[in-house]
Amino acid sequence: MSKNGNTDPSRVSHLDPSVEPGVWRYAKATRASVIVDAADYFALMQEAMLNSRRRILLIGWDFDTRIHLERGRRWWQRPWKRGYPSRLGSFIAWLARHRKHLDIRILKWSVGALSTIGRASMWWDLTRWFRHRRINFKFDTAHPVGCTHHQKIAVLDNQVAVCGGIDITDQRWDTSEHKEDDPRRTTPRGKPYRPWHDATMMMEGEVSLALAELGEDRWTRAGGEQLPEVADRPGSPWPSALEAQFENVEIGIARTRAAYRDWDRVNEIEQLYLQQIARAKRFIYAESQYFASRSVGEAIIDRLQEDDPPEIVIVHPCHADGWLEQQAMDHARAELVRAIEEADAKKRFSIWSPFSGETAIYVHAKIMIVDDEILRIGSANLNNRSMGLDSECDVFVDSTRDGNGHAAEAIASLRRKLLGEHCGLDEREVGQLLSRYGSMAGLIDHSRGDGTRTLRRYHPPDLNGAQRTLAESALLDPEDPDDMFEPFAKGGLFRKGSRLARFREKFRRIRET
Template identity: 30%
Template sequence: MKNMHADSILKPGRNCLGISGVDSTGIIFDGRDYYRAFYECALRAERTIIISGWQFDSNVKLVRGADADGASATGFLDFLKSLCDKKPDLKVYILAWDYHLIFFMEREWTQNSTFSSAHERIFFRFDHRHAFAASQHQKFVVIDGHIAFAGGMDICDGRWDDRSHTADNPLRVDSGGRAYGAYHDLQSYHTGPVVAKLMELFKKSWKDSTGGEELTFPAMAGEDVFHGVEFGSPIHAKAVAISRTQARSLFRIKRPVREIRRLYTDAILSAKEFIYIENQYFTSYAIYRAIVRKMKSSQAGFQIVIVLPKKEGTLLERIHTGISQNRMLNSLKRVARRRRHRIGIYYPASVAKGGVEAPVYIHSKLMLIDEHFLTLGSANTTNRSMGLDTELNVSWEATGDGARAISRSLLNIRTELLTEHTGAHSQAEIKRLGKTKDLVAHLESVADRPSGKLRRLKAKRPNIL
């Protein structure tokens, strides 16, 4: 496996806060596996659990079906309460976005008191000290200073699903027992020195949001019970980078932080053969321009795959993103045709009873460049995530002595994602998805199959009414 990238993409101070060591790291696919991993790790917690998120629901079930066998408490808040009852030194800190009124009907109305009154060692805060009209969108967890999770997943209703994404799943219900559609998302896990960096970011956010309250976390004595732990698809890397978006505000910073925007554009412009993107939206003008520039400067045959939801989730999202997203996607297709490149834009779907299509909602925020670079986090490919909202991404790059092993890990992740989205079963088909050459042409043929899960996303002017 050749390394086509002579220069490093990751540059501390430009497109990342820094690069930190890891003992183990990798990707967790979808809500079932992430919630189960969080549940299992939290059971081992002794001193601290810290959680930062955009949204929480107190009653969301963390483990379901066979995964819940032997579990005494499966609801999120009940689980945290049971841990604190059993472990006298354990403290839980939860930092949530103090949401705008337009989200009022989607939130628990008395969440602050619900969490804060649950136990004397569960501390809940709303974060409202950010730039005007911005949101706290970072989604990460740290347990006992030894293991961390970061990515696109909140612990809330409507996120749990397994990797099959079937049209009908009796376990895929919210805390009120209402069924919802198939849902795809991604989270990362990390052990080692990078965990301390994430703890420092949480302490800073907590201090800013509370007007000066300093958190101190006790050092863990004894054996690290998370050492060497692996979930999902491991990445055989020794380092990971942290990148942020944070707008200038009166409360926190005087200069904006736009590391994630630079990260995306630098990585896209470094691509040699292939760009793979999964995201909830595609409306970032900076990312659009970078892809256009890449196609215009590349020889014929450059490949791009973009996986998005079939449609935006709400009327508000259609108004704010639908029109600009479709314009950008159509423009990318035109540039690709003129320059003789291949671009495939898709959504996955299952088939419900009666042959009705059941699209899988894409909520993941990932980009892969060749077999060299991967970034995953909370940032959507939108203008908001690139400049206004508070975001957090982690990234891996195939450099140094372990470059070949990292490249193999990244290729395996891409293959696993495409296997999930296409519904491939045979080893021959999965092996074909692992080859970059003519991959878009192959995916187009897969999308032509009436029984396939992968479907072409047709960009058109949305009917917002």
Template identity: 30%
Template sequence: MNETVFKPSENCWKTDEIKRGTLLVDSADFYRAVHAAMSRARKSIFILGWDIDSGIALLRGEDAKRSADPSVLIELLSKKARENPELNIYILIWDSSVAFVGEREFLPELVWTNNTPENIHFHLDSTIPLWGSHHQKIILIDDQLVFTGGMDLARQRWDERSHHPEDPLRMDANGSYGPFHDVQIMMDGPIVKSFSEIVRVRWKSSTGYEAKNPDFNPSAVWPPPFPVSLENFRAAVARTIPKTETTSEVHEINQMYRDLFKSATRFIYIENQYFSSKEMARALNAALKNNKELHALLISSYDPQGIFESEAMWANRIDFKRIASRGVENQIRFASSGIKTQDGNICYKRIHSKVLVVDDHHCTVGSANLTNRSMDLDTECDVVLEAQDLIQRKQIQHIRNDLIAEHVGLTTAEVEELFTRQNPLAEIFNIQHDAYRLWEIEDTKFTTQTFQSMASTFADPEDTDIQKTLHLKNPRKVLVISLLLALVSFMIIGSFVRNHISWFSTESIHAFLKSARSSPWSFLIVCAAYVAGGFVLFPVTLMSLLTAAVFGSLWGPIYGMTGALLSAAVMFGLGHWAGLKGTRRFLGDRIRSIDAKFQKTGVIGVTILRLIPIAPYSLVNIAAGISSVRFIDFILGTFLGFLPAFIVKGLVGDSLTQVFLNPTKKTVIYLTLGIGLWILLTVGTYFFTKRWQNRASP
């Protein structure tokens, strides 16, 4: 093929050569190859994905028994990281919507940061517009070998190519599941440099710091058991990148699909998880109308999983099928692959792959579905192969025939023979036997399209201008869960107040404060409250005001200062125990900045940090514990920094109590003067600190 379809900056990002490549069909082989490659890694491993599960078993059955390395992902990576401190492992996963909480590992960042060595770096990526997702699936080993396609190291993905309806090994934390089909490509050669750039740009954009520099010196990471089926192929990398505050829109995959449809002359083969983009349906229909000799076979899942799939993706697939088939009904077929079981039911494969084969000259393997979101809203990455000679054309033919053979229960040679006939599409659909074969898709069995518009707004929006213009982002999962917990707590407190409203009177509060002041255990109660507050990040300023309100302007500051120092000492000890790098991994850049300030100063630095806090009280205490500051300097600086503030807080807190219990003109004046003194102290401290910093600067 002399003329190329590749147009860098239009339908692809870069073009380069695949030295060696092979398609890994279904996750059992993909997981075997990943396990072997990770076991051979020496310098770096990058994992970018839509999801990851630390407990996923890469090897199962006899494979697991024979392996010298652990089969479970987190155990394998932890072992390799401990054995080789020079090996850096970067895991970057989409900070997913709460809609997937029940399907995914809960709070994976805690699992990975608390149970792995410090040279394993884990981060959840939330840099994506509202309703969007990070959908690229890339594993890069030593900057020499790359995997990309439709597969994640996640739950309910593993399956052998035989797709037995009742495979006992098809089991994970979510239980057993049915046959599952997917495709990944494994490559080395110059093409890897493009993926090395993708993963590092994503990592820097999400975390704010750079990963280890690439090292392109050759290393033997190609898994020996896997034969090479593609050699010296010209290939392109096409992407979808949504518009954000820091990135421009990229729609290379969209344009690539339309250009490939136009280039087709005889047969278009697509297997994809979803067909919902009307734009793609119109482009496919136009190609079929322009060439009556052209046929298309589209394979996907038969039945939906959940209401959002049925009312959005399956409802949209009805429209896709109608648009793509209009006027060319005899040239296009939509099908699922299934097998009749002994009880007479049909067991269908779940299709998760994203593959397009055009004639015998182009093949794409990647992460993009034929959906609105994959063409516009999600991050995606596809590899496009382009045949240059007869040998490579035969290799692309083999990819198509091999995939079809799996779905129709034939050998690759038998499918190849079908393509020598006048109408291979009809021949493929005429296959009738007890093995896997094709079944016509019947989406109207699962949806009436009544709620299509509403469901598509979230699952597959056509118009994303609002998200892009306003830079609306998905709320972080941890934030949503925290807000829900706060809402529940508020409702419980509200219920308690409503049921005990008669207690909240001046007389009752006065009696409570009086009894608290006279309690022989009051000092210990205050100290325990400060220590407990340190663990839950309760604001020390509010705690000090409450203490002064209960114990007055004399004992309030004394009790408060003692409790604050005790809490600081406990959190300092916790930070010292956790260790510098372990705590740094969990708390991130904010704690590193605090640590840097401590390393440059002694008592005076801690004093100023207490006067003008740059982070929550407990985080400062933990940072001090992991820094080089001495404990005595830390405690003395904390005391000096808190002393004037505690005196003022004592006056303000006691005035608040008196205003509440005895609202006279005198108590109001005391409160006003206390607040004014507090503001004056804060402003004065600010200017004193700036002056001291200017003098200290070289």
């Protein structure tokens, strides 16, 4: 780093190797907060961008300029009354006009360009942006065929950064109430969509410089020019409405990246998952869009066969989003959960889907909490792609590390808050019910909350022969880019010689005897 905290140009695109297995970098944060659900995130992010004066770097799987960052304005609350528009495309252009020294960089996954074909007004926005020399928009093609650019990172003035699961795009906005019918929850074309649960983390301090380095590296890998240095400025873009949950903590950063050109494969996220699952003493609480990772499944089975295994609770959606994703993920999930349940003699594993009334809430968040000591959040799901194919970034707080002990209560509070959100309970009630029933599954089974939001236990359905073959092949969720072209060569989910295959054979013999 240069003395003002900018990346040394000679190091961009040649990032440091991991500082330890599963961790790319540790860096301090003066303050940090988990933001649950996109209604709060979009509003807070808009305030943070308004506070930015030097650079806004946005990196994501998708951006949709048609969305409004604020919802529910009354007729008298017109944009010009506030001085700036809420629609993303117009807001970015407004920033370029009114912040004379602000450099705006936006990087979006290349195949995501196809999604813009039906977004006529977005092409108009991109044309308007092109006229502003301080707005640079790029599509990221720097990955093997079949891989995706999946990171969701924002860096503001190299002082505030965001890493998590929320893309600034369509069908993400929702409040933590997840009302079954919310008139504000509509697409740019006015079509209502289902409740949506998501999360991200906003951080301030040295960790922002680390994520700026990661973001600049991604920008140059995608063909962008070296970014100019960010001049010092007084103050911070941190939004005034956001209360810090963590202060003066060390944050770890982990990455996934497939091997491509002369860039080595990086699988820190997978290593970190396996380490954190192995070290759990009492419980693991996780939220994920998908559950189909062979290596994670094996790590869970290892723990469940112990004499005193930790409780493992996973919250995820009923079904993947879209027909193709359902073929890839839903069938693999069924086979993986079936294998885990066979190993779960002590009934310590459960997997749940949230509902608002009779409407399923889609879970897009990627969170794991271990023993109320570790919190991790990022873009990586519990599937094979996130472990080895797609570009991912996770951050975590480990309260057992020196100087982080004070973070444990905030981590515990977040777990209670998330359980409360899903079960329609106040955070204080969650603490009382956990004490009463002795487990998260016991709390979920016995609580009725507000009668609207509930968690329903997932039971793997029986699959027909074609579905089972597809699930076991990992055809659409491979562990390596080469597997996409020879999906049956290595055997997929239950590949020969894998621990998961041995587990299944072991339990098959037990059933037969």
